[in-house]
Amino acid sequence: MEGGAYGAGKAGGAFDPHTLVRQPHTILRVVSWVFSIVVFGSIVNEGYLNSPSEGQEFCVYNRNPGACGYGVTVGVLAFLTCLLYLALDVYFPQISSVKDRKKAVLSDIGVSARDACP
Template sequence: MNNMNAAFGAAKAGSAFDPIGYVMRPQVILRFICWLCSVIVFGCISAKGWYKEGKLDKCLYNKDNNACRLGSGLGLIGFLASIAFLVLEALFQNLSSIKIRRRVVAFDLGFSGVWSVLYLICFAYLGIAWAKSDYPPFGEGINSCRAAIAFSFFSIASWAGCTYFAHQRWVSGTDMTQFASGFENEDIGGGGAGYSAYGGATDEPTYQENPFTNMPPSDQMSNINYTAPTY
């Protein structure tokens, strides 16, 4: 990419939107997987991850309410963030400002990296809590709790993939060699150490004769008669 409008791995600004190409982008496919996994994690825990014990709501994950809150929170924010990133991906190629593109890629890189780590923590937290849990009454919610654990694991891989592609974009955008103007002198003499000599120039310096050397001496100048001008 030799054009600033094509920085950070996107097409030139102002190009027509290609829906087929958009859907086939690896970033879009992974982002859709992140969206789907977030919906499943949030939905499973919110719908079947809680049960009533008297008047209190208890989490099926070893009665650890923090485990349910962690999974639900990550799923809800991941769901909203995935939608936002899908919209940004659709608009990204029409962002003509390099600064805005840089900020979008930096935010994508940071958020995706953090969320992949948080889902790793969530997967470990839910898995350990589930292993210590008692059998739920009538076995209700078992499949949902297991599905939340499984899709937390899938979320690690999908968010990590988004982090990888965001990093690739960041590297391509910060490589300043792609912004070269293309006006470099290809035929610089001496292996690029200087500029080519002006045509007709020689190594030996040339001097002009002093124009005052042929003038008469000062004592002879005084004998020259001048005619006064008439008015």
């Protein structure tokens, strides 16, 4: 790949799906996307139980509905964020403005840093 602004080649090049799929950050985004589906899918599917003695369902995590809600929220937000940045990875080579590329890269770094810091 030719050198260019913010890790991309010259803008306006042809879209190459083979190159996109082989990039490590794309692979990690797809893996994160699958894990986010597992997180919110498993909590929605098996996180709540109905007790015959109680009239309502309860969360299996210490009977705290906030814990199940938090897990589902984090899973859904991770799912949407992964889809957003996968779409940005596809669109990134067509971004011609260096300022727009900088914004895209810095937003990716900011979201990644936010996810890494508790």
